[in-house]
Amino acid sequence: MNSGEIIISVEELTKVFDMGEVKVHALRGVNMNIQEGEFVAIMGPSGSGKSTFMNIVGCLDLPTSGEYILDGLNVKQIDKDQLARLRNRKIGFVFQTFNLLARTSALENVELPLLYNPDLKAKERREKAMNALEMVGLSKWYHHYLNQLSGGQQQRVAIARSLVNDPVIILADEPTGNLDTRTSFEVMEIFQDLNFRGKTIALVTHEADISQFAARNVMFRDGRIFKEKLVAKIKNARTELEALPEEDDIFSL
Amino acid sequence: MKFLNLIIIAVRSLNKNKVRSLLTMLGIIIGVASVIAMLAIGQGSRKSIEDQISNLGTNVIMIFPGASSRGGVSSAAGSAVSLDMEDVISISNDCPSVKYVSPVARTSGQVIAGARNWNTQLYGIYPEYLEIRNLELASGEMFTETDERRASKVCIIGETVVENLFDDYTDPIGQKIRIKKIPFTIIGVLKERGQSSMGSDQDDILMAPFSTVQKRMRGSRRDIQQIYASAQTEEQIQDASDEIDELLRQRMKLAKNDDAPYMIRTQTEIVEMFTSTSDTMIVLLASIASISLIVGGIGIMNIMLVSVTERTREIGLRMAIGARGKDILRQFLLEAVLLSLIGGILGVGLGTLSSTLVVKLMGWPVLVTSYSIILSFSFATVIGVFFGWYPAKKAANLIPMDALRYE
Ligand SMILES: Nc1ncnc2c1ncn2[C@@H]1O[C@H](COP(=O)(O)OP(=O)(O)OP(=O)(O)O)[C@@H](O)[C@H]1O
Ligand SMILES: [Mg+2]
Numbered sequence: 001m002n003s004g005e006i007i008i009s010v011e012e013l014t015k016v017f018d019m020g021e022v023k024v025h026a027l028r029g030v031n032m033n034i035q036e037g038e039f040v041a042i043m044g045p046s047g048s049g050k051s052t053f054m055n056i057v058g059c060l061d062l063p064t065s066g067e068y069i070l071d072g073l074n075v076k077q078i079d080k081d082q083l084a085r086l087r088n089r090k091i092g093f094v095f096q097t098f099n100l101l102a103r104t105s106a107l108e109n110v111e112l113p114l115l116y117n118p119d120l121k122a123k124e125r126r127e128k129a130m131n132a133l134e135m136v137g138l139s140k141w142y143h144h145y146l147n148q149l150s151g152g153q154q155q156r157v158a159i160a161r162s163l164v165n166d167p168v169i170i171l172a173d174e175p176t177g178n179l180d181t182r183t184s185f186e187v188m189e190i191f192q193d194l195n196f197r198g199k200t201i202a203l204v205t206h207e208a209d210i211s212q213f214a215a216r217n218v219m220f221r222d223g224r225i226f227k228e229k230l231v232a233k234i235k236n237a238r239t240e241l242e243a244l245p246e247e248d249d250i251f252s253l
Numbered sequence: 254m255k256f257l258n259l260i261i262i263a264v265r266s267l268n269k270n271k272v273r274s275l276l277t278m279l280g281i282i283i284g285v286a287s288v289i290a291m292l293a294i295g296q297g298s299r300k301s302i303e304d305q306i307s308n309l310g311t312n313v314i315m316i317f318p319g320a321s322s323r324g325g326v327s328s329a330a331g332s333a334v335s336l337d338m339e340d341v342i343s344i345s346n347d348c349p350s351v352k353y354v355s356p357v358a359r360t361s362g363q364v365i366a367g368a369r370n371w372n373t374q375l376y377g378i379y380p381e382y383l384e385i386r387n388l389e390l391a392s393g394e395m396f397t398e399t400d401e402r403r404a405s406k407v408c409i410i411g412e413t414v415v416e417n418l419f420d421d422y423t424d425p426i427g428q429k430i431r432i433k434k435i436p437f438t439i440i441g442v443l444k445e446r447g448q449s450s451m452g453s454d455q456d457d458i459l460m461a462p463f464s465t466v467q468k469r470m471r472g473s474r475r476d477i478q479q480i481y482a483s484a485q486t487e488e489q490i491q492d493a494s495d496e497i498d499e500l501l502r503q504r505m506k507l508a509k510n511d512d513a514p515y516m517i518r519t520q521t522e523i524v525e526m527f528t529s530t531s532d533t534m535i536v537l538l539a540s541i542a543s544i545s546l547i548v549g550g551i552g553i554m555n556i557m558l559v560s561v562t563e564r565t566r567e568i569g570l571r572m573a574i575g576a577r578g579k580d581i582l583r584q585f586l587l588e589a590v591l592l593s594l595i596g597g598i599l600g601v602g603l604g605t606l607s608s609t610l611v612v613k614l615m616g617w618p619v620l621v622t623s624y625s626i627i628l629s630f631s632f633a634t635v636i637g638v639f640f641g642w643y644p645a646k647k648a649a650n651l652i653p654m655d656a657l658r659y660e
Contacts, residue, residue: 055654058573060573060652060653060654060657061652061653061654062652080577080578081577081578081579084572084575084576084577084578084580085575085577087572087573087574087575087653088574088575088576089575093573093574099566099570099573099657101269101567101570102269103269103270104265104269108265112571112574113574113575115258115261115262116258116571116574116575116576116577116580117575118255118258161574165575
């Protein structure tokens with residue numbers, strides 16, 4: 001699986017937040033490659049720079065220095081509008097807090113990135129959005145409004161939205177941070193399924209058992225990569241899910 | 254981005270935030286509606302004053318005596334007579350642009366018919382007065398020059414007097430009445446005219462020959478209270494007024510710059526006088542209206558600015574999934590334009606409707622003008638668009654992460 005092209009390549013990436021009196025060095029020189037088809041989990045203590053790194057990789061934020069090549073493009077050299085286009089076509093971002101539009105149906109939320117793509121017709125938009133919802137197992141819920149969905153379902157809507165433009169990579173910053181174990185595993189099952197179908201995925205997590213669903217684990221500490229390892233025995237989310245005790249069982253124990 | 258997509262995005266966004274959209278529109282609606290209604294009332298009352306004044310008769314010249322003594326210092330002290338019969342006669346003989354002249358003797362008094370009585374205005378006039386004032390008789394006939402010469406005890410009366418003195422089954426023509434104890438015969442009834450612009454009843458009137466009233470009813474006073482005249486044609490009204498002025502100055506031996514002991518007013522001058530008072534009223538109403546427009550504008554501004562936090566995050570999210578700065582700006586601009594347009598149209602509707610209601614319920618004259626519509630509409634649109642667009646402009650310049658993090 002690790003034989004694909006390199007789609008993300010960062011070199012000596014730094015990020016300094018200038019808070020006036022203090023300068024926060026969130027990243028102090030990160031080097032990392034992600035190949036096509038990889039499933040990377042990023043771990044590390046709070047404040048170690050994981051989110052900062054993900055935001056830069058997702059073109060939501062700009063680095064202070066360093067090189068970043070995304071799918072052959074040097075991100076430093078392109079303007080704002082082209083960056084927006086990159087985010088629209090090449091990146092799918094999943095946030096810890098979902099960041100969905102309130103009072104809006106699941107389908108419309110998933111469709112949103114496609115509205116910023118002028119090449120698509122209304123019918124194609126709907127089809128693609130329905131497909132994405134299908135992939136996260138929510139096709140029956142497409143017309144439901146966000147407030148009618150559980151947290152896990154909302155995160156699946158967010159994943160569907162990140163998928164819908166067929167990006168080269170899906171970046172997820174603590175996608176299971178707000179979810180319970182069972183729902184987390186359900187979400188991980190979806191990520192594994194997507195990865196199995198060839199999607200490149202990088203996700204940030206605090207939980208060791210979540211990181212075991214990915215093939216490679218990267219540890220951050222103090223704005224640097226501190227340790228990196230391949231997961232010896234990748235766990236399968238579906239089997240783990242089946243092994244979880246049913247809610248009823250918890251009470252009968 | 255395709256314009257159609259932009260419309261979809263903007264309409265969905267307005268639809269998803271109904272409360273915010275409604276509140277914004279409310280500011281616009283109220284601002285626009287109040288401006289239209291207030292200016293409509295102002296314009297309407299001005300128009301009605303103009304109408305009623307032209308109802309006076311289309312070409313009327315009024316001459317009022319002043320208080321000053323005739324012939325300056327040389328004349329007898331305390332003499333208050335500034336206009337006399339000689340003046341009336343010379344005006345009718347020596348002013349070529351003047352068509353009719355009538356002196357007016359005015360008093361009020363009790364009129365008795367059988368067991369009923371009524372207090373009314375008594376006018377002593379020449380028969381020509383009807384022509385000058387554009388008055389017509391509903392029945393009977395006008396008294397004649399002969400009546401004037403003989404100071405006959407005949408009169409014509411207005412509808413209000415008829416109603417108060419006679420029951421529905423009596424024809425007032427030919428009836429005998431007593432005015433200040435003097436017996437008169439009614440020979441005509443004036444056509445109904447209703448209320449004047451000042452609110453007085455124009456039908457509460459009795460007219461008799463000038464000489465009759467002047468000699469029999471004003472006691473020992475012989476001065477002329479007022480002279481009415483009309484010009485040959487409406488165009489000659491200024492000439493006529495100038496001729497009268499020149500003639501009176503000559504007769505009174507006044508130097509060019511002396512203050513005249515009389516006052517000449519033409520129809521146009523009276524219209525101007527009244528419209529200038531109604532202009533003051535319009536200015537007043539307009540300032541109230543502009544205050545409400547500004548209050549409405551501040552309302553719009555508040556809603557737009559208050560929703561910034563929520564909207565800045567929304568902008569961050571939209572940019573995170575691929576919206577460009579200009580897509581955001583266009584969306585917000587379109588939203589603001591749509592809100593202002595819809596609110597503006599509703600406001601125009603509400604303003605017109607409430608103006609119509611004022612006409613129906615209060616009987617006030619109301620006139621919706623296009624400039625009040627244009628003025629209020631464009632003001633509300635400018636405010637709405639600016640304050641809808643300004644926060645978006647700020648947010649669209651941020652990088653997505655900063656907008657997403659905005660508190
Ligand atoms: N917008 C910002 N302004 C100032 N400092 C920031 C900003 N964002 C992050 N930081 C700082 O940068 C450092 C790294 O933050 P980051 O959010 O990347 O950590 P993290 O590894 O994601 O932590 P967590 O696990 O808690 O999410 C922290 O010290 C944080 O306080
Ligand atoms: Mg983080």
